[in-house]
Amino acid sequence: MDQKAKDHFEKANEQMRSANDELYKPQEDVVTFKVCKNSLFAIENYLKGFISQRGYNTDKNESLDQLMERCRLLDKNFNKIDLNTIDCSSNPDHNRFCESINKVNSCFQTADQLQNFFIRHRIL
Numbered sequence: 613m614d615q616k617a618k619d620h621f622e623k624a625n626e627q628m629r630s631a632n633d634e635l636y637k638p639q640e641d642v643v644t645f646k647v648c649k650n651s652l653f654a655i656e657n658y659l660k661g662f663i664s665q666r667g668y669n670t671d672k673n674e675s676l677d678q679l680m681e682r683c684r685l686l687d688k689n690f691n692k693i694d695l696n697t698i699d700c701s702s703n704p705d706h707n708r709f710c711e712s713i714n715k716v717n718s719c720f721q722t723a724d725q726l727q728n729f730f731i732r733h734r735i736l
Contacts, residue, residue: 613665614664614665614667616664617661617662617664617665618661619661620657620658620660620661620664621657621658621661621730621736623653623654623657624653624654624655624656624657624658624661624727625654625727625736627650627651627653627654627657627723628650628651628654628723628724628727630646630650631646631647631650631651631654631720631723632720634646634647634650635647635716635717635720639713642713642716644713644715644716647716647717647719647720648715648716648719651716651719651720651722651723652676652698652719652723654723654726654727655676655695655698655722655723655726656676656679658723658726658727658730659676659679659680659682659683659726660679662683662686662687662730662735663679663682663683663686665735666686668682668686670682676695676698677695680693680695689729689733690729692729693722693725693726693729694722695722697718697719697721697722698718698719698722
């Protein structure tokens with residue numbers, strides 16, 4: 613596997629662990645910003661890892677929606693992944709974050725769905 617792709621996948625897995633650890637705290641102790649950012653960065657790194665693995669470069673300014681569209685062009689199975697639950701998926705900066713535990717849980721669930729997709733398809 614290409615080193616750049618491997619680096620993206622390793623970062624994504626680490627970010628998923630961090631978001632997951634945060635979600636297992638009592639609800640009043642959860643730092644939603646941490647869950648949100650780690651989930652978003654995990655999604656970004658999984659998508660960039662896939663694109664890199666296929667031999668293409670990515671731009672740091674690409675939004676999650678743009679990265680997903682590129683992945684869908686490379687593999688139609690990505691049509692099964694829905695980013696619509698993430699309000700900031702079209703924002704390449706994604707400096708906005710969710711404060712509601714339900715909203716960050718939704719972002720985490722999308723990241724988890726993507727991670728499981730990669731495992732099922734033996735990409736990870």
